Amino acid sequence: MRSVLTLLSILSVMLAAQVSRAQSQPIRTTYVKLGSSSALLMEPSTPGPKSHIVIVYTYPGTSLSLSQAPVNNFNDPTGPQLASRGYRELLLNHGLAGPKVGYESIAPAIGQAIKYARSLPGVDTVLLLGHSIGGPLVTFYENVAENGPGVCQGPEKIYPCRADLLKDLPKADGVILTDVHLGEAFRLLTYLDPAVSDETHPLKRNPSLDIFQASNGYDRSTTGATYSTSFLKEFFAAQAARNDKLISDAQARLSAIKQGNGKYKDDEPFDVPEVNARPLQSDLNLTSQTRDQHLLLKSDGTNAMQIVKSVRPPMGQGNAVGTYEQYSVRGFLAGEALRTTKDYGMTQNSITGVDWPSSSTSAPANVEGINVPVLIMSMTCHYFEVPDEMLYNHAASKDKQLVYVEGAAHEYTPCRPEYGDTMKRTFDYMDGWLSNNKRFSGKGHLTSSNKPGQPDVTSSAKPRG
16 A cells, blocks of 8 residues: 555656646546556546546557557546546556457456446546557447447458457447557558568568668658658558568468467467568658648647648658567467558558458547547647548547647647647647537436446545646
C-alpha cells in the first residue's frame, strides 16, 4: 500500500505541471486494482455536471512486439486535461505478461475497466479513448463489443481471433481517437526495410532500395529526403514483397508447429530485422495533405474548413541498420500480418493497396463496425493527416467528426512556439464535443444488473491541483 501511495504522490507532482494552464478545478486520483490489471481514476474533487461521463484511456502497454518496453498509461496527459475540465478518466494498464497474440489478450481488461467505470456513482456514459497505436486497440475492442467475436474470425483474416476471450464484452458509448495509426500490422508494414536482401543475414543490403542513401534522395544533414517517383514505386513494391515473404515464412513455421515439427510445442520466437525505413518520415511530400476539406483549429483562435496540410519537420532516422522487432510466430500472424495488393503505395494524399480486413488490428476495418459517436482529432505537426482522413471515411457511425489541430505534435504540444497552446485547443474542442447534450445527455446504464463488485482501491487523500 505504501508503494502505491508513493506512486500517487509522484504522479500528483507530474500531473500538476500538465494541468497548470488548463486547470479549472482540483483533481482527485484513485488507484484501482482490476484483477491482474491496474488503473488510475482521475476526477474532479467535487463532482460536477460533467462527471457522469467517464473516459477509459488505454494503450497496448507491453507492445505486441517483445522488444519494446512496457508503457505506464498513468502518465498520459489526457487524464489531467479531461479531469480538470470536469470529467472522470480511467487510465488503464493491462496486467498481462509475456507475448501477446493479437488484441484478444488485452480486450478483457478493457471490458473490466468499462464495467468498473459504470459502477461509479452518478456515471451513465463511458467512452474509450485511443491515442497513437492505442487507436487500433480501442477500435478492435468496440467493434467486437458491438458485433461479437465473429468480426475477427472470418475467412479473410490471416489469423482468426480466439472467441473464448471475447465473449460478452460491454460496449462503450463513444470512441475518441487522437492522432492514431491505421493498425499494428500496418505500422510494421510501413517500417519494413526492403533493402534487406537476405532475412538470415539482414546486414546484407541492396543499396538501390536504401532510403538512407544520398543517391536515392536522402539528406543526412536534415534527415529529410526527396525521393523520385520511380524510386518510390520500386521501394513500395519491394516492401510489399518482403511483407509477403515474412507472412509466408510465419505461416510455414506455424504449420510445422501444429504438426509437431517446430522448435517448441505451441509457439516459437519470430524476429523481424531492419524495421525503421519509412519514406514518409523523410519525404515531406508523402501523406502530407488531405483529399477533402476538414475543420482546422488554427493557432490564431479561428476555425476553418480547408484542405489540411502537414507542417511537420523531416523525421528521418539517419541510419536504420541494426533495428529489429521480436515477436512469436502466433503473435506476428495475429497482430502484425497484413496483406497488400499490387497497387500498394503512398502519395501526397493517399495510401493504396492495403487489404485492411486481412488483419484484426486494422483500424479502418474495425471502425466500419462501430456505430457509437466517433471523434477523430489529428495533429498537423505529425504524419497522420492522410491516415486519420482514411479512418474517418471508413467510420460507419452517423455521428462522426474529424478535426485537425494546427501545429500540434504527436503528444499534443506545439512543434513551434508560433502555434500557441495546442494542448489547450485540443482538449477544449474535445470538451465541447463531450458536453454536447444531444450526444451524451445520459445513456441510462445505471442499473443494478451491470454494477460489479467494487475492486480494491487506494485514494489519494489530498485533492490534486
